[in-house]
Amino acid sequence: MKAGTLSRRLFLLNSLWALVAVALIAFVLTEAYQRNAERRFSDLLTANLYILMGTVEPGKDGILSGQPDLRDARYQRFGSGWYWTVNSVQKPENRITSASLAGGFINVPSGISLDENYLRLFSYSDDKGQSISAVEGQTYLGSGLDLYSFKVTGNKAELAEEIATFRQTVIALLGLFGLGFVAASYLIVRIGLKPISGATALLADIREGRAERLEGVFPQEIQPLIDETNALIESNRSVVERARTQVGNLAHSLKTPLAVLKNEAGAAPPALARIMREQTSMMQQQVQNYLDRARIAARHGTVTSRTEVAPVLERIVRVIGKLNPHVEMKIDLPRGRNAVFAGEQQDFEEIMGNLLENAARFAQRRIRVSVSLPSQDGPARLQVLVEDDGPGMTAEECELAMKRGTRIDESSPGSGLGLAIVRDIASEYQGSISLGKSGLGGLGATLVLPAR
Amino acid sequence: MRILVIEDDKDLNRQLVEVFADAGYAVDTALDGEEGHFLGETEPYDAVILDIGLPSMDGITVLENWRREGRNMPVLMLTARDRWSDKVSGIDAGADDYVTKPFHVEEVLARVRALIRRAAGHAASLIECGPVALDTRISKVTVDGNPVKLTSHEFRLLSYLMHHQDKVLSRTELTEHLYDQDFDRDSNTIEVFVGRLRKKLGIDCIETVRGLGYRLQAPGSAGTD
Numbered sequence: 001m002k003a004g005t006l007s008r009r010l011f012l013l014n015s016l017w018a019l020v021a022v023a024l025i026a027f028v029l030t031e032a033y034q035r036n037a038e039r040r041f042s043d044l045l046t047a048n049l050y051i052l053m054g055t056v057e058p059g060k061d062g063i064l065s066g067q068p069d070l071r072d073a074r075y076q077r078f079g080s081g082w083y084w085t086v087n088s089v090q091k092p093e094n095r096i097t098s099a100s101l102a103g104g105f106i107n108v109p110s111g112i113s114l115d116e117n118y119l120r121l122f123s124y125s126d127d128k129g130q131s132i133s134a135v136e137g138q139t140y141l142g143s144g145l146d147l148y149s150f151k152v153t154g155n156k157a158e159l160a161e162e163i164a165t166f167r168q169t170v171i172a173l174l175g176l177f178g179l180g181f182v183a184a185s186y187l188i189v190r191i192g193l194k195p196i197s198g199a200t201a202l203l204a205d206i207r208e209g210r211a212e213r214l215e216g217v218f219p220q221e222i223q224p225l226i227d228e229t230n231a232l233i234e235s236n237r238s239v240v241e242r243a244r245t246q247v248g249n250l251a252h253s254l255k256t257p258l259a260v261l262k263n264e265a266g267a268a269p270p271a272l273a274r275i276m277r278e279q280t281s282m283m284q285q286q287v288q289n290y291l292d293r294a295r296i297a298a299r300h301g302t303v304t305s306r307t308e309v310a311p312v313l314e315r316i317v318r319v320i321g322k323l324n325p326h327v328e329m330k331i332d333l334p335r336g337r338n339a340v341f342a343g344e345q346q347d348f349e350e351i352m353g354n355l356l357e358n359a360a361r362f363a364q365r366r367i368r369v370s371v372s373l374p375s376q377d378g379p380a381r382l383q384v385l386v387e388d389d390g391p392g393m394t395a396e397e398c399e400l401a402m403k404r405g406t407r408i409d410e411s412s413p414g415s416g417l418g419l420a421i422v423r424d425i426a427s428e429y430q431g432s433i434s435l436g437k438s439g440l441g442g443l444g445a446t447l448v449l450p451a452r
Numbered sequence: 453m454r455i456l457v458i459e460d461d462k463d464l465n466r467q468l469v470e471v472f473a474d475a476g477y478a479v480d481t482a483l484d485g486e487e488g489h490f491l492g493e494t495e496p497y498d499a500v501i502l503d504i505g506l507p508s509m510d511g512i513t514v515l516e517n518w519r520r521e522g523r524n525m526p527v528l529m530l531t532a533r534d535r536w537s538d539k540v541s542g543i544d545a546g547a548d549d550y551v552t553k554p555f556h557v558e559e560v561l562a563r564v565r566a567l568i569r570r571a572a573g574h575a576a577s578l579i580e581c582g583p584v585a586l587d588t589r590i591s592k593v594t595v596d597g598n599p600v601k602l603t604s605h606e607f608r609l610l611s612y613l614m615h616h617q618d619k620v621l622s623r624t625e626l627t628e629h630l631y632d633q634d635f636d637r638d639s640n641t642i643e644v645f646v647g648r649l650r651k652k653l654g655i656d657c658i659e660t661v662r663g664l665g666y667r668l669q670a671p672g673s674a675g676t677d
């Protein structure tokens with residue numbers, strides 16, 4: 001995911017939320033568990049204290065005895081941290097202890113007083129350095145004048161361990177859940193935003209001329225955006241089209257005054273005539289430049305266009321035939337295959353019109369147009385060979401003819417731009433034009449263009 | 453030979469009229485489509501020069517109307533649009549040739565001459581009738597290679613006869629192709645011009661067909677009637 005994308009933003013927000021939520025849940029859960037565990041711990045100690053108080057009492061001799069059943073093996077294991085003692089407060093040597101304490105003592109830190117129930121909770125470190133939690137209760141037993149102290153302890157480390165285990169489990173499970181959530185949100189973003197990246201690809205297609213508009217079915221949320229984009233593209237196109245038409249109109253409207261000036265130059269004094277001729281031909285060149293540019297600009301973004309070769313050829317041949325009734329024209333089309341030029345009809349008309357006009361200008365009696373679709377690797381190609389039976393051209397003349405504005409035969413009418421225009425248009429389509437000998441004896445022009 | 457120039461730019465129109473008048477043509481002119489259409493519909497022209505972009509009725513429509521009405525005089529189209537699609541639509545509408553602007557009026561003259569020749573069935577620019585030769589490119593007449601000096605009316609008459617050799621042409625037809633529309637016509641003057649032509653050519657090639665008109669034939673070739 002690239003920086004600054006919508007996907008990234010959604011993904012990061014989702015992930016951040018997952019992180020915060022998981023951390024919060026982990027905290028709350030372990031906190032609650034810890035509190036619960038601590039209460040259970042102290043409840044257990046208190047319960048054991050009462051069992052102790054209920055089962056240990058001084059005999060007639062005043063000696064403490066009793067076998068409290070705490071149902072916990074830990075009170076039997078030496079140094080487990082789970083201890084109990086009962087002793088007389090006045091005579092501390094009168095005492096019994098749990099097996100785990102083995103005659104040791106439970107040290108009460110100073111400064112902790114008993115509450116109104118004669119109970120106190122405290123912590124200390126035992127001989128092994130373990131952190132011990134203890135509860136002590138004091139009560140009068142026997143004759144009622146002897147105060148006895150009952151103490152029960154538990155190992156805090158076990159509590160901490162239990163809580164730690166829980167915390168680890170919670171973190172592991174929630175971590176897994178969080179990772180799953182992040183992965184899911186990645187997929188959701190990817191799949192959910194797929195129509196957008198689809199639309200982006202389509203827009204790129206439009207920009208690069210592979211498509212004219214955004215086609216396809218989009219989710220309701222982005223359909224309005226798609227529709228608006230299409231409308232924008234359309235309006236943009238019509239603005240450009242209008243501007244182009246106006247450039248064309250302007251350029252064409254200048255041609256009449258140019259004709260007038262050119263002709264008037266003949267009647268003007270020589271110095272003025274020269275200036276008029278120079279300036280008008282410069283203006284004419286400018287006009288042509290802008291018309292050419294408008295034509296090229298019009299083609300940008302219409303790579304999808306296709307032009308049937310046969311109808312265009314027939315039309316041009318009909319026109320050239322009418323203008324040159326002495327020339328017999330023949331079209332050879334590929335048998336059984338439909339030749340389609342991958343480009344604008346106007347461009348193909350321009351190319352064929354100029355080629356055939358040139359051929360007709362020099363032909364004695366015959367012109368032959370042969371269309372073929374050579375099979376080869378790479379993109380499909382269309383080859384058009386225009387042959388005439390005229391005088392033909394030398395290699396130097398062929399080269400010269402391709403240069404803009406040069407005319408080989410000055411006596412023949414025409415602007416002399418024909419072949420240069422053909423070459424320009426062909427090269428705009430990555431096509432080519434080459435001149436050589438024809439099978440009919442005159443010039444043969446071989447045109448190669450992209451086909452569909 | 454009589455032609456019609458339909459061009460809305462006054463200066464270009466004038467330039468065209470001048471070059472054709474200088475070349476010996478009777479020239480009518482119109483500045484808009486409707487007037488031009490009317491003239492082409494009612495007057496017999498040997499050729500029409502028609503601009504495509506015209507006020508009131510565009511050139512293509514004018515041309516299509518004429519062709520629909522059976523008017524089949526040669527038409528040279530003047531167009532600022534040099535795309536082939538424009539040329540194709542002009543030719544399809546019935547134009548016989550086109551010239552794109554900006555042009556030299558001499559080119560238009562050359563194209564019109566070729567059109568008139570072609571319409572009359574002559575491929576070469578030199579039209580001959582026995583020893584009489586008419587070079588349409590330079591508007592020169594020779595007899596046995598010797599140039600003959602003719603007035604513009606005499607030239608027009610001979611040119612029309614040369615283009616329509618071996619056909620009987622009525623006085624009215626000749627008059628119509630000799631004068632532009634503003635001229636005060638008198639068909640009797642045809643006789644005068646024929647007389648002068650016979651004298652200047654010095655050979656008997658213009659035959660009077662009684663009650664019908666005149667016929668140009670190479671001397672020595674037998675009449676068909």
